[in-house]
Amino acid sequence: MQVPEQAGADSAAHGLADFLERRREQLAQRWADGPLFRTVFTVSRDEAVEACKAVVDALSEVASTGRLESVGAPGFGEVREQLGRMAASRAGRGFTPAQIADEAAGLRTAAVELLRDETEDRPDDEARDVLLALTVLMGTLRLVIMETTVSAGEELIARQQLQLLEVATPVISLWEGVIAVPLIGTLDSARSQVVMESLLQAIVEQRARYAILDITGVPTVDSLVAQHLMKTVAAARLMGAECVVSGIRPAIAQTIVHLGIDLSSVLTRSSLADALAYALSRQGIEVSQRAAGANPR
Amino acid sequence: MTPASDPATATSLPIGSDADLAWVRHQVRQFAAELGFGLVQQTKIVTAASELARNTLVHGGGGQARITPLRNGPASGLQLVFIDTGPGIRDVELAMTDGYTTGGGLGLGLSGARRLVDELAIETEPGQGTVVTLVAWVSRASAVRPGSG
Ligand SMILES: Nc1ncnc2c1ncn2[C@@H]1O[C@H](COP(=O)(O)OP(=O)(O)OP(=O)(O)O)[C@@H](O)[C@H]1O
Ligand SMILES: [Mg+2]
Numbered sequence: 001m002q003v004p005e006q007a008g009a010d011s012a013a014h015g016l017a018d019f020l021e022r023r024r025e026q027l028a029q030r031w032a033d034g035p036l037f038r039t040v041f042t043v044s045r046d047e048a049v050e051a052c053k054a055v056v057d058a059l060s061e062v063a064s065t066g067r068l069e070s071v072g073a074p075g076f077g078e079v080r081e082q083l084g085r086m087a088a089s090r091a092g093r094g095f096t097p098a099q100i101a102d103e104a105a106g107l108r109t110a111a112v113e114l115l116r117d118e119t120e121d122r123p124d125d126e127a128r129d130v131l132l133a134l135t136v137l138m139g140t141l142r143l144v145i146m147e148t149t150v151s152a153g154e155e156l157i158a159r160q161q162l163q164l165l166e167v168a169t170p171v172i173s174l175w176e177g178v179i180a181v182p183l184i185g186t187l188d189s190a191r192s193q194v195v196m197e198s199l200l201q202a203i204v205e206q207r208a209r210y211a212i213l214d215i216t217g218v219p220t221v222d223s224l225v226a227q228h229l230m231k232t233v234a235a236a237r238l239m240g241a242e243c244v245v246s247g248i249r250p251a252i253a254q255t256i257v258h259l260g261i262d263l264s265s266v267l268t269r270s271s272l273a274d275a276l277a278y279a280l281s282r283q284g285i286e287v288s289q290r291a292a293g294a295n296p297r
Numbered sequence: 298m299t300p301a302s303d304p305a306t307a308t309s310l311p312i313g314s315d316a317d318l319a320w321v322r323h324q325v326r327q328f329a330a331e332l333g334f335g336l337v338q339q340t341k342i343v344t345a346a347s348e349l350a351r352n353t354l355v356h357g358g359g360g361q362a363r364i365t366p367l368r369n370g371p372a373s374g375l376q377l378v379f380i381d382t383g384p385g386i387r388d389v390e391l392a393m394t395d396g397y398t399t400g401g402g403l404g405l406g407l408s409g410a411r412r413l414v415d416e417l418a419i420e421t422e423p424g425q426g427t428v429v430t431l432v433a434w435v436s437r438a439s440a441v442r443p444g445s446g
Pocket of ligand 1: 223224348352353356357381383384385386392393397398399400401402403404405406407408427
């Protein structure tokens with residue numbers, strides 16, 4: 001009995017591949033209007049239809065090899081990246097993996113309807129087997145989408161964390177030879193490393209003689225943060241730049257003293273403006289208020 | 298030894314990563330602000346908590362922090378307990394010395410934290426772990442005392 005059963009399943013899979021090839025256009029048109037594709041390919045509907053066709057092609061290839069339940073079937077390889085991008089786009093709009101899976105399930109409904117219309121007048125065993133095969137295959141597609149959704153989500157989080165690291169440490173050129181890094185948020189070891197690297201790089205690129213580290217936006221300065229600051233100052237000094245730490249608030253200054261941290265090797269100024277004035281005066285640049293009436297206009 | 302805190306009012310936070318440290322600091326600051334600590338005292342307590350939580354993570358291999366608001370008549374305070382089951386501290390007095398470190402730090406975490414709060418107690422057993430308890434009271438200077446003077 002094994003052999004004919006296997007043959008039945010195979011012929012159902014081939015029947016399904018046949019159906020998908022034949023109805024490629026209609027299926028793509030229907031899917032293109034579903035939320036999964038429509039909301040991702042917003043610029044042109046043709047683009048959505050093309051993307052849908054690629055998915056239909058992948059499905060019919062998987063069906064023709066008979067591996068309906070295999071998430072790893074080679075046929076999916078072609079569209080995996082595209083599905084991943086779609087999932088990432090949905091996830092980026094705040095959709096949960098479960099919601100995206102629901103949208104993927106919606107694809108099955110459209111395909112089943114199309115197949116039903118076709119086989120309405122001949123409800124035989126073969127039609128039933130093809131329908132079953134379609135259901136199985138669409139379930140597998142849903143799993144593939146789920147899989148890409150989860151990995152896209154993880155990637156998104158990792159990327160956002162990295163972006164946060166980068167965005168939060170801009171190096172600003174204040175004057176020729178004077179750069180500043182306004183530090184905002186928690187200075188853990190990873191952040192400190194990024195800060196030090198971007199600061200040293202900017203010192204080289206901009207030939208900075210003075211680098212201002214403004215810590216107004218750093219909520220806590222404990223022994224580790226202080227140590228990172230001192231290391232950064234020492235490294236900048238080796239590069240030929242003098243560091244000024246500004247923005248130490250009164251509560252933080254008192255806390256640093258009680259902790260017992262010796263910041264005497266670090267040049268400090270209370271505000272970024274003071275630090276800039278210091279750096280300018282050291283370069284022989286004097287900033288003074290223009291006397292009233294001296295404006296030549 | 299500090300009196301046992303009421304577990305019903307204690308908040309437990311895990312310490313297992315840098316992100317957890319940030320959360321502990323955030324929560325401690327929240328509690329301190331609600332209890333009426335002034336800005337300077339808040340900063341001191343949060344900094345002490347940061348030191349001990351990091352020791353729990355780095356030296357103790359992770360553990361937890363317990364935050365308990367305290368009341369003693371009109372006085373409000375905050376108790377913070379840091380618990381780990383790591384290697385313990387062999388010589389507590391040495392560990393409390395300014396500049397003593399086994400890990401390339403400044404060696405100011407324990408001794409510095411001691412100066413930032415009202416009480417600091419260490420219970421430790423080599424191979425058994427470490428429990429550090431901090432207590433800080435809202436300072437009289439910043440509290441409103443009717444009829445005094
Ligand atoms: N929870 C702990 N478990 C085991 N050993 C600890 C623990 N806490 C502190 N120690 C030991 O006590 C020493 C001193 O701690 P302390 O926090 O003062 O300095 P540190 O952590 O080495 O440097 P940092 O100044 O950056 O805090 C540590 O180097 C470590 O050997
Ligand atoms: Mg420490």
